[in-house]
Amino acid sequence: MKLTRIGLPVIGLSALALVGCGATAGTGGDSGPGSAVMIVPFSAGGGSDVSGRAIASGLEEAAGVNITTENREGGSGAVGYSYFLGQQGNEGILLASETALLALPLTQDVQFDYTSFTPIMKLGDDYTxxxxxxxxxxxxxxxxxxxxxxxxxxxxxxxxxxxxxxxxxxxxxxxxxxxxxxxxxxxxxxxxxxxxxxxxxxxxxxxxxxxxxxxxxxxxxxxxxxxxxxxxxxxxxxxxxxxGIDVAFAQYRGFIAPGGISEEARQFWIDAAEEFATSDAYTEYIESNLMQPDAAYGDDFVAYLEGNNADLEAVLR
Structure with a gap:
């Protein structure tokens, strides 16, 4: 995987106004970008929690945004994802995503699927x-x-x-x-x-x-x-x-933004993600968690989700 270092563009961070959980975009003024929240839809201590905290830390360095991590566990991830669905248009909140994003709508009566959100980055693949x-x-x-x-x-x-x-x-x-x-x-x-x-x-x-x-x-x-x-x-x-067991399946690790955010905000987070992927922090996360690096961003991440969703439909339905 060859990654080219891309500097973050000047996109008017005062207009982007990355603010805390539950807030909406406003004016950041001379203070620059404010804070953001990374939702982890599972309890502390597991692989999703480790992923969310590593992404939050890496994005802080790449984007210059203070990001706090918040666990909202329950319902095999449904509680966290459902809460995130209610953050439509909030440009200062993210969610550490994994295969539950695809599996939940196929197996439970939830009000969302992967098209309800804005995919930003797939970090890599995590087998078991x-x-x-x-x-x-x-x-x-x-x-x-x-x-x-x-x-x-x-x-x-x-x-x-x-x-x-x-x-x-x-x-x-x-x-x-x-x-x-x-x-x-x-x-x-x-x-x-x-x-x-x-x-x-x-x-x-x-x-x-x-x-x-x-x-x-x-x-x-x-x-x-x-x-x-x-x-x-x-x-x-x-x-x-x-x-003699013909089974190989990886869980992706990545992060998403709510649906309904501006194209400016989407690109800001994609650029921050690409910057994060060139860092020692990204390499350390992949290697310390024994994952396979396979980054994808924006539309390429969407294409991955489309294909993976079709594969899971054959298994779970």
Whole structure:
């Protein structure tokens, strides 16, 4: 991926007036841009929370805007997204977005879909690992599937529309098996349930479990990715397809603005996002969270969402 450094244009920040949550555009005056809010539609501690806070920090540096982060969890992300829907036209609020933006409208009675908002930036792709406790009898993903054919296998999921729910559904469809689910509100709660012995298996992002894998508390049985990771810490983990399970699905990480904002405000945030993508902070976020960099902005992000939405429709409907 080649990124060209683009300076932020002078677009009349006094007119843009990036202000706090619930406010509308006004005049910023000589103080320059004011503040903004980054909504995280999940609880603190999980991958979405980490993503939102990293994006907020990177945009602060790129755009010179003070951005606070606010968690509005509940309903597998529906509470946060529904609140954000009510911020139509507010140019001083953003939301840390992920695959729930697409999955929620396909599975729940919500009043929005991805076309309700203004996509700004897709940072990259975040696959998952199937993990078990170190004392688990499972030694491979293939063994987990074989067991599920005749016995109860309890899987943790962080909500009905989460990446792990999608991955387990794809495995069920590919292998003609069924997993029992225990739902949680975030990846951190899933991790606690797995470590506490409440569930047998979990599908978690590498960044959420690397510490426990390195400490020996958890083992990764396979990666639901197209290819093995190049990161040294994950390079020995086989893909699911290597074990006869034809499943690879990534959750995107990115951020969106409300619908109904001005073209000037949209371009401001896109330019800030492109500036952020050239920074050490972006590289640090991608690498520390063991993600695949695959940035897209504005219309290209919209095109990605259109294609991903069509893929999810085939799975969730």
């Amino acid at each position: 690992l199937l993990v078990v406790r170190d004392d688990s009898p499972f030694e491979s993903c293939e063994q987990v599937v074989d067991t599920a054919e005749s016995e109860r296998v309890i899987a943790a999921v962080s909500g009905a529309t989460s990446l792990d729910e999608i991955v387990f559904t794809l495995v069920e469809q590919d292998q003609d098996v069924t997993f029992d689910r225990v739902p949680y509100e975030s990846g951190s709660e899933v991790l606690a349930g797995l470590l506490g012995g409440t569930v047998d298996v979990a599908s978690l992002n590498p960044s959420e479990v690397l510490g426990q894998i390195e400490s020996g508390d958890l083992r990764a049985l396979c990666a639901f990715a197209d290819d093995r990771y190049e990161y040294e810490a994950l390079s020995d983990i086989p893909t699911a397809s290597e074990q």
